[in-house]
Amino acid sequence: MIGSARARLLAILAGTLTVTAAVTTATAASAAQAAPGESAVVQTPVLSADAALEIADAAMKEAVKRKQRVTVVIVDRSGATRLVLKGDGAGPQTEESARRKAFTAVSFGRTTGELGKGLTGTGPTIADIPGTLFLGGGVPVASGGAPVAGIGVGGAPGGDIDEAIAQAGLKAVAGRLG
Secondary structure (H helix, E strand, C coil), X not given: CHHHHHHHHHHHHHHHHHHHHHHHHHHHHHHHHCCCCCCCCCCCCCCXXXXXXXXXXXXXXXXXXXXXXXXEXXXXXXXXXXXXXXXXXCCCCHHHHHHHHHHHHHHHCCCHHHHHHCCCCCCCCHHHCCCCCCCCCEEEEEECCEEEEEXXXXXXXXXXXXXXXXXHHHHCCHHHCC
8 A cells, every 4th residue: 555655656756757857848949949149138127116105105195185095006017016005094905906906907008997898798807817906096107118017006985086096106207117
């Protein structure tokens, strides 16, 4: 009994090693096809910490002006959280909704309000992707035509208000994004 379990484990490990070797071989073949002299390093633009702070500050000022209790979240191109600013009196759900809106906006390079309008039908949609939220309030930050960050705002009674607050944040740095 112990011998057969050991044999199965070895067979599983051998299969894993075979898959790993195949992936390594495929990766090496792809690398060999790359143009000679092409860099193996990719440069990716990143929103500066100062710009993220400026966006969040402008968004929060807009929220106060509109008498809204919101949370502002900024994520980088990979969806990692760079900044969370929870306003006074913002509810406990606002941070997660803002984060998911920011993630969705940077992932698809469009506002979540715009993306949400395209979700129709009963079959699978992009809304089935984990971590996304297609309520208004997510705005992409683009540089050179490509998204580099996402701004998410959650907490206002309507996504259109959240989105207007996020847009106010984006406006604060719009002329310096390249």
